Amino acid sequence: MNSIKVGLLGFGTIGSGVVKVFQQNGSLLQSRLGFPLELTRIADLDITTDRGVVVDPGLLTTDAMALLDDPEIQVVIELIGGYEPARTFVLKAIANGKHVVTANKALLAKHGEEIFAAAEAAGVNVMFEAAVGGGIPVISAIRENLCANRVHSLFGILNGTCNYILTEMEEAGEDFATVLKDAQAKGYAEADPSFDVEGVDTAHKLALLCSLCFGTRVDFDSIYTEGISKVTALDIQYAADFGYKLKLLAIGKQVNGQIEARVHPTMIPKNYPLADISGVFNAVRLVGDFVGPVLLSGHGAGSEATASAVMGDVMAIAREAGTGSRLRNPPLAYPLSEIGDLSIKPMAEIASCYYLRFFVKDQPGVLGAITGILGLHDISIESMIQPHRHAAEAVPIVLMTHEATESNVRAALAEIDSQDVTQGDNLFIRVENKLD
Amino acid sequence: MNSIKVGLLGFGTIGSGVVKVFQQNGSLLQSRLGFPLELTRIADLDITTDRGVVVDPGLLTTDAMALLDDPEIQVVIELIGGYEPARTFVLKAIANGKHVVTANKALLAKHGEEIFAAAEAAGVNVMFEAAVGGGIPVISAIRENLCANRVHSLFGILNGTCNYILTEMEEAGEDFATVLKDAQAKGYAEADPSFDVEGVDTAHKLALLCSLCFGTRVDFDSIYTEGISKVTALDIQYAADFGYKLKLLAIGKQVNGQIEARVHPTMIPKNYPLADISGVFNAVRLVGDFVGPVLLSGHGAGSEATASAVMGDVMAIAREAGTGSRLRNPPLAYPLSEIGDLSIKPMAEIASCYYLRFFVKDQPGVLGAITGILGLHDISIESMIQPHRHAAEAVPIVLMTHEATESNVRAALAEIDSQDVTQGDNLFIRVENKLD
Numbered sequence: 001m002n003s004i005k006v007g008l009l010g011f012g013t014i015g016s017g018v019v020k021v022f023q024q025n026g027s028l029l030q031s032r033l034g035f036p037l038e039l040t041r042i043a044d045l046d047i048t049t050d051r052g053v054v055v056d057p058g059l060l061t062t063d064a065m066a067l068l069d070d071p072e073i074q075v076v077i078e079l080i081g082g083y084e085p086a087r088t089f090v091l092k093a094i095a096n097g098k099h100v101v102t103a104n105k106a107l108l109a110k111h112g113e114e115i116f117a118a119a120e121a122a123g124v125n126v127m128f129e130a131a132v133g134g135g136i137p138v139i140s141a142i143r144e145n146l147c148a149n150r151v152h153s154l155f156g157i158l159n160g161t162c163n164y165i166l167t168e169m170e171e172a173g174e175d176f177a178t179v180l181k182d183a184q185a186k187g188y189a190e191a192d193p194s195f196d197v198e199g200v201d202t203a204h205k206l207a208l209l210c211s212l213c214f215g216t217r218v219d220f221d222s223i224y225t226e227g228i229s230k231v232t233a234l235d236i237q238y239a240a241d242f243g244y245k246l247k248l249l250a251i252g253k254q255v256n257g258q259i260e261a262r263v264h265p266t267m268i269p270k271n272y273p274l275a276d277i278s279g280v281f282n283a284v285r286l287v288g289d290f291v292g293p294v295l296l297s298g299h300g301a302g303s304e305a306t307a308s309a310v311m312g313d314v315m316a317i318a319r320e321a322g323t324g325s326r327l328r329n330p331p332l333a334y335p336l337s338e339i340g341d342l343s344i345k346p347m348a349e350i351a352s353c354y355y356l357r358f359f360v361k362d363q364p365g366v367l368g369a370i371t372g373i374l375g376l377h378d379i380s381i382e383s384m385i386q387p388h389r390h391a392a393e394a395v396p397i398v399l400m401t402h403e404a405t406e407s408n409v410r411a412a413l414a415e416i417d418s419q420d421v422t423q424g425d426n427l428f429i430r431v432e433n434k435l436d
Numbered sequence: 437m438n439s440i441k442v443g444l445l446g447f448g449t450i451g452s453g454v455v456k457v458f459q460q461n462g463s464l465l466q467s468r469l470g471f472p473l474e475l476t477r478i479a480d481l482d483i484t485t486d487r488g489v490v491v492d493p494g495l496l497t498t499d500a501m502a503l504l505d506d507p508e509i510q511v512v513i514e515l516i517g518g519y520e521p522a523r524t525f526v527l528k529a530i531a532n533g534k535h536v537v538t539a540n541k542a543l544l545a546k547h548g549e550e551i552f553a554a555a556e557a558a559g560v561n562v563m564f565e566a567a568v569g570g571g572i573p574v575i576s577a578i579r580e581n582l583c584a585n586r587v588h589s590l591f592g593i594l595n596g597t598c599n600y601i602l603t604e605m606e607e608a609g610e611d612f613a614t615v616l617k618d619a620q621a622k623g624y625a626e627a628d629p630s631f632d633v634e635g636v637d638t639a640h641k642l643a644l645l646c647s648l649c650f651g652t653r654v655d656f657d658s659i660y661t662e663g664i665s666k667v668t669a670l671d672i673q674y675a676a677d678f679g680y681k682l683k684l685l686a687i688g689k690q691v692n693g694q695i696e697a698r699v700h701p702t703m704i705p706k707n708y709p710l711a712d713i714s715g716v717f718n719a720v721r722l723v724g725d726f727v728g729p730v731l732l733s734g735h736g737a738g739s740e741a742t743a744s745a746v747m748g749d750v751m752a753i754a755r756e757a758g759t760g761s762r763l764r765n766p767p768l769a770y771p772l773s774e775i776g777d778l779s780i781k782p783m784a785e786i787a788s789c790y791y792l793r794f795f796v797k798d799q800p801g802v803l804g805a806i807t808g809i810l811g812l813h814d815i816s817i818e819s820m821i822q823p824h825r826h827a828a829e830a831v832p833i834v835l836m837t838h839e840a841t842e843s844n845v846r847a848a849l850a851e852i853d854s855q856d857v858t859q860g861d862n863l864f865i866r867v868e869n870k871l872d
Contacts, residue, residue, distance in 0.1 A: 021584050021726055031651065032583055034771040129581060135727035137573070137581035144580070145565060145573035147468055148457050148747030215467065273733075276712070290457055291571035291734060291744035297709075298730035308727035311584030319764045328755045328764065335470040 003036035004318045007067040007098075009089055010079035011044035011060075014103055014130070016051035017307030018077060023053065029315065037318050043067045068092045075317050077310055078102040087111050094118045094126070099321075101313040103130035103306055109204035109220045112211070116331045125320070126331045127313035132205040133158060135305030136298040137312070138284045142212045143333040149288030151213035155435050156250040158205045160280035160301040161189045161196035162228050166246055167278045170236045176229055188280060198227035199248060199263040206250035210261050213286070214254050215334050216342040218261060224347045226264040235357060235427065238398045239267050241385055242355070244431065245275040251432070258345045267355055267431040274435070287436045348407035353382065353431040356401065356409075358416070359394040359424045366421045367397060373419075377412035379404040394423040400431065439472035440754045443503040443534075445525055446515035447480035447496075450539055450566070452487035453743030454513060459489065465751065473754050479503045504528045511753050513746060514538040523547050530554045530562070535757075537749040539566035539742055545640035545656045548647070552767045561756070562767045563749035568641040569594060571741030572734040573748070574720045578648045579769035585724030587649035591871050592686040594641045596716035596736040597625045597632035598664050602682055603714045606672045612665055624716060634663035635684060635699040642686035646697050649722070650690050651770050652778040654697060660783045662700040671793060671863065674834045675703050677821055678791070680867065681711040687868070694781045703791055703867040710871065723872045784843035789818065789867040792837065792845075794852070795830035795860045802857045803833060809855075813848035815840040830859040836867065 008015055022029075022039045029037045040059065047060040061067060068076065068089060076093040078100060080086045086107050093100050095118070102108070108115065108128055119126045129139045133156070142151070157163050161183060168179040180197065183189035195201050203225040207218040228248050239246045244267035253260040268275050273295050277283040282300025287293045299305035320328050332339060356374075360366045371381060382400045401409070413426055444451055458465075458475045465473045476495065483496040497503060504512065504525060512529040514536060516522045522543050529536050531554070538544070544551065544564055555562045565575045569592070578587070593599050597619060604615040616633065619625035631637050639661040643654040664684050675682045680703035689696040704711050709731050713719040718736025723729050735741035756764050768775060792810075796802045807817060818836045837845075849862055 017726070025584055025586060025725070028586060029584060031774045032770050034774065135582075135724075136730060137577045140576065140581050141573045144752055145576050145748040146571075146744060147751050148461055148465060149744055150461060150464060273712075276709075288571075288744060289460070290453070290740040290747075292738075292741055294572060294732070294734035296730070296732050299728045302728075304726040305728055308582060308585055308724060311726075312581035315583050316580055320759075323762065323764045324760075328759045334468050338467045338470065 003038045004074050004321055005038050005040045005072045006075045006077060006314060007041040007043070007070060007073040008039060008077045008079065009043050009064055009067065010081070011042050011047065011051060012079065013303045014306045014310065015042070015044070015079045016053050017303035018079070018310055019053045019055060020304070021307050021311045032315065033318055033322060035322060037314070040073060041067045041070060064089055065092070068096060073098060074321055075099045075101060075314055077314065078104060079310070080104070081106070083107055083110060090115055091118055094122050094124055097122060097124060099125045099317045101127050101310055101317065103128065103310060105131040105201070105204040105208060109207040112208070113217060117336060119331060120336050123327050125317055125327050127316060128208070128331070129313050130306045130309035132208055133282045133284060133296070134298065134300040134302060135308045136282060136284065136296050136300065138209070138296050139212065141294070141296060142209070142286070143329055146286065146288050146291055146294065147333060149290050151254065152287045152289060153253040153436060154209055154213055154284060154286045155274060155432070156206065156209065156284040157247055157274055157277050157282050158250050158300065159196050159202045159248060160282060161193065162202070162248040163277065163282070164188045164280050165197065166228060166236070166248065169233045173233050173237065175233050176231060197229050199225040202248060202250045202263045206252055206261055206263055209250070210252045210259060211332050211339070213252060214259050214342060215338060216259065216340045219344070222344045224262040224264065228265050230427065231265050234396070235429065238357065238385065238387065239355065240270070241387070242383065242400055243270055244268060245270045246429065247274060249432070255345070257342065259342045260345050260350065262347065262350070265429050267429055268435065269433065272435055285435060293436065348405070350406045351403050352406065353403055353433055354401045354409050355429040355431055356399040357427045358397045358422045360397055360422050362395045369419060369421050370397065370416055373415050374401070374412050377408040379408055379412055439474045440510050440757055441474050441476045441508045442511045442513060442750060443477040443479070443506060443509040444475060444513045444515065445479050445500055445503065446517070447478050447483065447487060448515065449739045450742045450746065451478070451480070451515045452489050453739035454515070454746055455489045455491060456740070457743050457747045468751065469754055469758060471758060473750070476509060477503045477506060500525055501528070504532060509534060510757055511535045511537060511750055513750065514540060515746070516540070517542070519543060519546060526551055527554055530558050530560055533558060533560060535561045535753045537563050537746055537753065539564065539746060541567040541637070541640040541644060545643040548644070549653060553772060555767060556772050559762050561753055561763050563752060564644070564767070565749050566742045566745035568644055569718045569720060569732070570734065570736040570738060571744045572718060572720065572732050572736065574645070574732050575648065577730070577732060578645070578722070579765055582722065582724050582727055582730065583769060585726050587690065588723045588725060589689040589872060590645055590649055590720060590722045591710060591868070592642065592645065592720040593683055593710055593713050593718050594686050594736065595632050595638045595684060596718060597629065598638070598684040599713065599718070600624045600716050601633065602664060602672070602684065605669045609669050609673070611669050612667060633665050635661040638684060638686050638699045642688060642697055642699055645686070646688045646695060647768050647775070649688060650695050650778060651774060652695065652776045655780070658780045660698040660700065664701050666863065667701050670832070671865065674793065674821065674823065675791065676706070677823070678819065678836055679706055680704060681706045682865065683710060685868070691781070693778065695778045696781050696786065698783065698786070701865050703865055704871065705869065708871060721871060729872065784841070786842045787839050788842065789839055789869055790837045790845050791865040791867055792835045792849070793863045794833045794858045796833055796858050798831040805855060805857050806833065806852055809851050810837070810848050813844040815844055815848055
């Protein structure tokens with residue numbers, strides 16, 4: 001068996017991690033495969049910045065198209081990120097009969113259908129374990145090991161930036177803006193953090209997981225996406241008082257021929273498995289009809305953990321190529337003809353328990369007015385705390401409801417807002433008491 | 437593409453779970469594959485007992501050899517368990533050019549070398565995800581996703597019976613014998629529980645994981661194996677006082693060209709990831725040089741979770757067969773020619789912290805005598821508790837040591853035993869403070 005040759009597009013943080021794997025574990029890769037795996041070309045617009053790895057200058061090029069047209073290269077790793085030129089490059093690689101490994105969740109969530117169709121037509125593979133959960137083998141678990149299961153539900157902590165911020169807010173009692181600034185200083189958050197903190201990155205990942213789990217196209221724009229920027233340290237504290245932790249969860253469920261697909265801050269009981277996933281760790285809990293619950297956790301980002309996932313995919317493709325097989329398992333773990341179009345349940349119809357936080361004037365009858373309106377909308381209260389009373393200040397009232405529909409909760413809150421009893425921003429946070 | 441036909445050997449607990457997957461999720465399997473997967477034959481000595489699933493009587497046979505000689509069957513699932521006739525049947529299936537899926541850790545831990553060599557020679561696959569961790573995709577994670585990593589270490593809770601017993605001992609404060617009886621009544625422990633509670637089952641699984649992680653043959657008999665039958669509820673209570681939980685851990689490490697491979701009761705800090713794996717759940721923590729720590733957990737046993745893993749393997753083989761490929765990834769994730777012979781570090785050379793529990797006569801000088809002997813053997817004490825003093829009774833002394841070598845600890849305890857200061861059984865339990 002001759003060697004299999006790999007080209008790398010994008011020599012940034014993850015790209016340099018990939019180069020390190022080749023350099024540090026090249027003999028391990030060859031030993032496992034039984035033949036050599038070679039990184040023969042690295043393309044980036046910037047090939048002069050020090051990446052912390054020493055590379056033969058002959059490997060480096062600024063000409064991505066030359067790499068994509070190199071007939072010797074069988075596998076292209078795309079680590080450029082974003083929509084363009086990543087999309088053009090990936091489609092070109094496929095058109096040239098090359099397998100693709102990518103960590104680009106934004107690209108796949110938006111242009112996946114086009115890319116996967118091109119790959120199926122060309123008989124090449126597109127693998128993307130690194131796109132969700134960094135080094136955690138979650139994509140593979142769904143595609144391969146758990147593929148005999150109907151997945152009922154999945155719950156993911158999929159963005160290390162958000163989880164770091166929420167963990168710090170909880171531990172230090174600091175508010176969002178302060179912790180975000182600190183996270184940016186430490187390199188855990190981007191200069192423009194909105195993709196992360198507003199939940200968009202998590203929603204990209206959820207779209208991919210839902211397609212894999214439920215065998216359906218997912219319209220990314222239909223995923224309800226709410227980030228963590230409105231959560232206060234006080235809410236995290238109150239959640240703890242009720243016995244909950246606050247996490248930014250990606251939630252996917254399959255119920256009666258529809259799916260739920262939503263990203264939002266969520267309170268979960270503090271003794272539940274995902275509750276102790278702290279800092280930059282990621283985790284996914286899946287519940288299948290045969291396997292029951294499975295939890296996978298690990299480093300959700302970072303150069304080396306992500307490179308581990310990229311190289312796991314490259315090895316899988318090399319093993320296929322080594323036995324003359326192509327496209328053993330299609331990218332979404334179904335042939336495209338089998339992928340359906342399940343609709344996403346509208347948020348108004350979601351049923352959940354809710355955490356409600358109001359600031360009110362400290363005067364008689366306020367609580368009665370609020371609970372009265374909630375009752376009129378079929379929302380019953382499970383428990384209440386009224387913490388930190390300071391005379392003359394607005395007083396917080398914090399309620400935990402029994403299960404209610406989102407439309408009722410929104411209608412009730414609008415009505416409460418329209419009365420002259422609350423002050424400042426009211427907030428509701430969804431509560432998941434079961435995770436199954 | 438014609439259908440792929442599967443034969444099942446063993447119609448017991450897991451076997452009936454496999455039948456349920458075919459019946460309940462057959463359309464899902466076909467949809468994912470793009471062609472049908474058919475269970476065409478089930479062999480068991482007992483084909484009259486009600487298994488809770490309705491099966492076409494034409495599928496059932498008591499003649500395993502007829503199944504193994506059926507030229508239509510491409511995949512044989514072996515769920516008989518034990519060494520014989522499982523070994524004979526698996527070798528026969530391989531000789532007949534059939535792929536094999538098995539959940540039989542005992543067979544593979546003892547006869548793996550013979551079976552894997554036969555499979556490589558015949559160009560067929562032997563897959564065994566269900567042999568370790570029930571439905572948790574741990575074998576696959578090592579074989580596929582994490583295969584670009586050098587694995588530094590793995591820590592596993594791999595036996596649901598032991599973990600259930602330890603959890604019950606902790607929560608109810610009951611002693612081993614009482615909880616075992618209760619576990620037997622509930623079906624969580626066998627009538628003869630020794631394979632489970634003495635750690636043998638865990639050691640079988642550890643042998644497989646070490647081969648996969650470290651690319652080495654593992655002599656099963658060289659794995660140090662100590663079960664949980666000597667642990668008392670008191671020790672679990674004292675562990676909690678020190679901030680630890682007690683688990684039966686499988687530990688594999690690669691250090692300086694040797695491996696550690698050992699199974700024993702182990703104290704781990706109570707806020708560590710594996711510490712909250714309770715009851716019949718299993719979990720594995722792996723640390724790789726690129727991926728860092730990864731934790732996988734789920735149902736470690738049971739008909740349905742194990743059937744999920746079996747069927748994941750069957751699907752993987754069907755996908756290979758569907759693209760005309762065979763043996764894409766060899767059973768141990770290395771070609772056999774690359775499998776080495778790392779030696780297992782002798783237990784005497786292991787360095788660890790230790791929990792030491794003595795019952796002593798309540799008289800002056802006893803503690804001094806004990807600590808003096810420990811000091812002479814280079815064992816220093818990190819902390820001590822002397823709980824529950826009752827006049828005239830033997831008094832417990834419980835110590836937590838700094839890191840010491842096992843040979844020194846054993847020598848010191850032998851010397852302490854030989855003095856006239858302790859009463860009854862002394863006990864030491866190894867403590868893992870790092871899990872990396």
